Amino acid sequence: MAEELFMRDPTSEASSTLRAPVPFPPDITGKTIALLDIAKERSDEFLDTLETRFTADGFIVKRYRKASNSKNAAQDIVQAIVSEADIVVEGLAD
Amino acid sequence: MANEADGLIAIVKRDCPTCELVAPVLQRLKDTGVPFTIYTQDDPTFPDGMDGVVDDTALEQSFHHDVEFVPTLIRREKGAEVERTFGWNREDWEKLTGIQGLGEGLPENQPGCGSKSVEPGVHELLQARYGAVPMKARKIAYSGWDDPVEQAFSRGWTDGLPIVPPTDERILRMLQGTPRDPAEIVGIIPPDMKECTVEKVAINAVMAGCLPEYMPVVLAVVEAALDPRFCMHGLLCTLSYSGPVIVVNGPITKQIGMNWGHNCLGQGNRANATIGRTLQLIIRNVGGGRPGEIDRAVFGNPGKFTYCFAEDETDATWTPLHVARGVAPGRNAVTLHQGHGLTSFSDNRSRTGEELARSMALQLVNDIHPKVVQTPNVILCISPEHYRIFEQDGWDRAKIEDKLHEYTTRPGKDLVQGAHGVPEGVSPEKMKDMMPKFWRDHGLLIVRCGGTAGLLSAIIGGWSGGRNHDEIQPVTKEF
Numbered sequence: 001m002a003e004e005l006f007m008r009d010p011t012s013e014a015s016s017t018l019r020a021p022v023p024f025p026p027d028i029t030g031k032t033i034a035l036l037d038i039a040k041e042r043s044d045e046f047l048d049t050l051e052t053r054f055t056a057d058g059f060i061v062k063r064y065r066k067a068s069n070s071k072n073a074a075q076d077i078v079q080a081i082v083s084e085a086d087i088v089v090e091g092l093a094d
Numbered sequence: 095m096a097n098e099a100d101g102l103i104a105i106v107k108r109d110c111p112t113c114e115l116v117a118p119v120l121q122r123l124k125d126t127g128v129p130f131t132i133y134t135q136d137d138p139t140f141p142d143g144m145d146g147v148v149d150d151t152a153l154e155q156s157f158h159h160d161v162e163f164v165p166t167l168i169r170r171e172k173g174a175e176v177e178r179t180f181g182w183n184r185e186d187w188e189k190l191t192g193i194q195g196l197g198e199g200l201p202e203n204q205p206g207c208g209s210k211s212v213e214p215g216v217h218e219l220l221q222a223r224y225g226a227v228p229m230k231a232r233k234i235a236y237s238g239w240d241d242p243v244e245q246a247f248s249r250g251w252t253d254g255l256p257i258v259p260p261t262d263e264r265i266l267r268m269l270q271g272t273p274r275d276p277a278e279i280v281g282i283i284p285p286d287m288k289e290c291t292v293e294k295v296a297i298n299a300v301m302a303g304c305l306p307e308y309m310p311v312v313l314a315v316v317e318a319a320l321d322p323r324f325c326m327h328g329l330l331c332t333l334s335y336s337g338p339v340i341v342v343n344g345p346i347t348k349q350i351g352m353n354w355g356h357n358c359l360g361q362g363n364r365a366n367a368t369i370g371r372t373l374q375l376i377i378r379n380v381g382g383g384r385p386g387e388i389d390r391a392v393f394g395n396p397g398k399f400t401y402c403f404a405e406d407e408t409d410a411t412w413t414p415l416h417v418a419r420g421v422a423p424g425r426n427a428v429t430l431h432q433g434h435g436l437t438s439f440s441d442n443r444s445r446t447g448e449e450l451a452r453s454m455a456l457q458l459v460n461d462i463h464p465k466v467v468q469t470p471n472v473i474l475c476i477s478p479e480h481y482r483i484f485e486q487d488g489w490d491r492a493k494i495e496d497k498l499h500e501y502t503t504r505p506g507k508d509l510v511q512g513a514h515g516v517p518e519g520v521s522p523e524k525m526k527d528m529m530p531k532f533w534r535d536h537g538l539l540i541v542r543c544g545g546t547a548g549l550l551s552a553i554i555g556g557w558s559g560g561r562n563h564d565e566i567q568p569v570t571k572e573f
Contacts, residue, residue, distance in 0.1 A: 004235050005236055005261075007260050008233065008262065010297045010301055010380070011382075012283070012289070012290075012294075012380045013232050068559075
């Protein structure tokens with residue numbers, strides 16, 4: 001009865017990798033902030049408010065938008081944010 | 095391992111009249127002194143009184159010798175089989191053994207019986223135990239003292255209900271339900287974007303409780319769910335209620351015993367229940383989409399355990415869903431809808447198509463919110479009794495659809511934000527427009543199904559993601 005039996009693994013058999021987040025810049029003065037609109041309803045209203053306030057505080061703001069909230073951001077958007085901005089704010093809404 | 099010795103080999107069982115018949119022949123062959131091994135499948139004392147009979151009740155030798163019938167007589171030379179015969183045929187046995195005059199008094203010929211090693215379900219068990227298997231998935235060992243069902247729970251493999259442990263013999267049986275290579279990649283499963291092979295589909299189908307003959311449907315369902323238009327990634331992580339809802343059409347629904355009649359959206363039918371469950375287990379196990387993690391549903395819905403049914407195609411006047419969506423009549427197809435729940439629609443007083451369509455429209459406009467339009471796609475399940483009212487007026491699918499779209503189109507002034515004291519609604523700029531509730535090409539999927547008694551129909555609501563109608567749609571896949 002105590003023999004060893006086995007089942008087959010139904011999962012992808014992947015092991016997760018923990019990656020530390022990029023450290024927050026010690027000084028954000030004059031940094032470029034990306035505002036990513038995830039295309040949920042009223043995301044733009046929320047991000048418009050942020051843009052106004054960031055701009056008033058001297059930040060450079062760049063806007064990006066996903067095609068739809070239900071799908072992942074396209075690779076070119078991700079790469080553009082990485083190459084063009086220092087900080088990203090991803091906007092939810094509804 | 096198979097016996098590698100040269101000479102004669104016989105495989106027999108007591109529960110075979112022909113094996114009983116040839117017992118004296120076996121004794122005579124043994125008496126000649128030629129190397130002779132007799133394997134018995136069911137009773138180590140059979141043939142009675144014969145020395146040296148080898149117990150093969152574990153069927154290992156029968157499996158290795160690929161025995162389909164008993165008695166089987168094999169002659170081996172130089173380590174390899176050179177000839178075999180099965181059943182009793184005097185001429186064949188004399189030719190194989192080179193000994194004349196065998197079986198005096200016996201008939202010239204008598205067919206044998208099936209080998210125990212090829213009885214239903216046994217062969218896969220023997221293959222799992224003694225043979226090579228095509229499965230590549232990692233083996234998860236457990237002690238004979240452990241309950242494999244509890245092991246599956248503890249590993250997070252289940253949807254909250256017990257699963258059938260995915261052992262090799264069960265997976266082998268499941269793989270027999272498809273001619274496809276177990277290593278073939280069916281698609282990339284979100285959210286972890288991991289490859290899913292036919293083998294992984296079979297493993298999860300075993301766990302869900304499927305029969306092998308469901309595999310063609312299951313594979314079509316997985317492929318449909320991975321069509322970019324279905325947006326499985328977004329659906330599995332939505333705040334909304336929805337999950338995949340599966341409608342199956344075509345001859346296979348009858349072949350595998352699916353339910354399109356009484357309680358077709360409820361419990362009690364194995365195919366309905368397990369096909370839908372398999373997709374959800376694959377999303378969970380292969381894709382990593384789990385509630386409370388990336389699945390952020392506020393409520394979810396009971397259909398996220400399983401939501402699968404067939405359409406009633408027994409009425410020749412009705413155009414089935416898959417045909418309406420471009421699949422040839424007589425072909426099989428699955429249609430996947432991003433949906434949830436069930437809204438009742440009971441109307442016992444309408445007696446004309448016109449009355450019934452207007453009545454249905456009153457309920458259809460309410461999905462998600464009465465003032466939200468062109469967002470949810472819905473399935474309308476029309477019962478046979480409700481369909482009969484349309485059919486008696488000469489209304490076919492096309493006319494029913496036309497009228498329901500017409501009667502669910504309303505003035506913008508009633509739907510704009512703030513109208514009727516309700517902030518929710520469409521943009522104020524739509525004030526003077528007429529606003530259809532559903533997208534014309536795919537927003538209203540009608541399925542004829544349900545029990546034959548009852549002036550009831552049912553609405554399966556849709557996902558709010560449907561507002562992105564160019565990108566997110568129901569998907570039909572032929573197979």
